Amino acid sequence: MPRVNITAIAVGSEVLTAIPNAAPVLVPAMNYLHKALVASLLNHQVKVSAPQSMDVIAKSFPPSTATFNSSWNSTIFQILQFLRNTNSYYMLNAYPYYEYVHSDGIFPIEYALFQPLSAVKEIVDPNTLFHYESMFDALVDATYNSIGALNFSDIPVVTETGWPWDGDSKEPDATKENAGTFNNNLIRRVSNDTGPPSQPKNPINTFIYEMFNENKKPGSISERSWGIFSTNGSEVYPISLGSPGGISGNFSKLFCVAKPGADENKLQDGINWACGQGHANCSAIQSGQPCYFPDTLQNHASYAYNNYYQRMRSLGGTCDFDGTATITIQDPSSRTCKFTGSSSPGGGVFPSATFGPIGQISRSSTIRSPVFVYTVVVSLALLMLDVNVHFIF
Template sequence: MSPPFLFQLMSMLIFIQLLTRNVSGVGINYGTLGNNLPSPKKVAEMLQSTLIDKVKIYDTNPEILTAFSNSGIDLIVSVENENVANISSDTSAADKWFAERISPFLPATSVIAIAVGNEFLTNSAPASDMGVLVPAMRNLQSVLVSQGLDRKIKVTTSHSMAVLASSFPPSSASFLPDLIPTMTPLVEFLADTGAPFMVNAYPYFAYRDNPSKIDLEYALLGNATGVHDSNGYVYTNMLDAQIDAVRSAIKAIGINRTVEIIVSESGWPSKGDPGDIGATPENAKTYNTRLILRGDSPVGTPMRPKEKVDVFVFALFNENQKEGSASERNFGIFNGDGSKVYEVDLSCNFCSGGGGKLGFGENVASGAPRGASVWCVAKPHADEKVVQAVLDFCCGPGGVDCKELFEKGGCFEPNKLHAHASYAMNSYYQMHGRNYWNCDFKGTALVTFSDPSYGTCRYPQQ
């Protein structure tokens, strides 16, 4: 291997590491069961000014797919439960579904995963229907392979915690016996394709159903004392225990290969019926603020402390047409008119510096400066032509001192457009008081709470 190639390889690895550090581990669930919600276009515009770069939806709504085109935000789309059986019938059915629902929007809309059903194994009717799930996933995978999209788009499915026979202690957790014949090939499929295992984990429901046995702070992700597992692990919050319970259940069916676990739904309601104990704005604010910080943390769970876990907050909006108790309609961070349900901590990924409707209406956030540890960087998937124009502006009329980006400068390597643009964007953002509108750059930038500095390259901060 020649020295120039080694140098190029090292530069590429550094660049990949830089981009990875800039990507948030926090996504949001965007449900649409409401008659008072803003348009998908307004939703996409609002989310572009936040650290959220992943959105999960529950169908393939063409209006949403169009709205998120060229937004720099990744989408996880879903096959509705009622369509799983049809896709499982043969590859041609899966090909037809993909051609009609997804292909017309690619590549402008960044679809990164297809969730085949939502809690299908516990929400689909008779047990005899469970056998269609894995064939449906395999058929869609075959379609992606045939089109060369299998590395970009992963096929998976989301599960409720009800797939477990027990979840505590985490070390002893296992899947329900009736589900093992389906779960075994399903997890093998995920391991073979590099797709994540998605679990909808809600400490709220466990607390609501057992308030005398479960400590509220433990459910709210903040019990400093901790709960001890039979194998010596100590859990300071229930969510980590639930994640590790899934790890143990996977291991119990004999699969020892690495399978990434993603929390595809988690949240806390701000309102409920009299029996919905703990459903208050204060608890919802506490849980979701901690959940966002949890997702943005590089720390894993007690069983796998070095494996970061991505989380998808449930949900973006209160949905006034959902069935069930009042709590089901009040998991949103925002009301339908765009106002906050409760005042989210300004250090969270949603905040652009103040109160108001955060981009949905005329009363946008006030733009007060953030705390000390905030930087502005280029979105990893931002359009290169726009990013180049931003770099030229920052290092020219924008007044940024870009000498560190010149050859032999501290931030010249990696000599890549997005890396150079990130340095210039951040310098401009810091120069202008860290107002949220100074970290937009036509939707190509986002704020991050992780210092993007590396090696000899130090990113300035105010």
């Protein structure tokens, strides 16, 4: 992945609550990965963390008295020590949707959606008298206070969040309207460059979950309905990334390319179909034409797949090609070969900026859509540990 800017490695996802028997190997896994990064001189560029759910916090409200569940204190303490020693950050999965649903009406829906609250609905921490305008801010503050309760005060928090756009009959609040309201208001909130009430000088760093729906995920309809894009690249609901505050890029620019290492016979079949029955314009990958080089099946397949996808996605065309294709935001164009859909004559819709958390991330607020934060799951078998690793880039 030579054009991918990897800035973080997330070891598992909510390991302590999802697979608690793996807790003893979590911090060793993080240490193994960090040592590998040090050996490769990448430890300043790529950070290691372990995302946790809000369930590791015993009681999140009021935020001022929030603490980690005592049964996890030993492991959490080790994690925080590792994060401080490696200048990394605590990765939090905070979903106001779930907190609102489980509150059984204690909190108003406006509070969960970043909407204005009337005087009678204002949420106030009785100990600090901090006014919380959103549940998201309260969850982030509860996490900072839980970290502080273990005597760690210098670890920034990076938050994953989102809202489902569809649900079954028992999930009336999982709607496109609410999902759009939440994510657009989240963008506006993070763009104001301030932190939660207890940490006003530490702007919130977050990314939206998620880019596409996980249509094979078990459970209720909402579990499969967090994506802001359909598989053909069209928006599920309108979302604006045009406001200032670290938001950059054109969300509509997606490219369909061949997967690295895809079976060559399938790639050839894909090229033949796209350039034939699929009516893609493949003249640019013919000998002597600007996209002929590099003369590889993967390069030619990427051009053919993308040409077909850009022409046909509005009519329902997808990016699959028997499992050999994938969607990317990385413009595959070069100086001599411009892929359909590219807005840059030299190749590259996006600037060469960092779209994942890196370095002293708390200095300015950043929001990262799932377009900017992909997750690739690989096995930790290489480390002889039964935990999954996620690369954030």
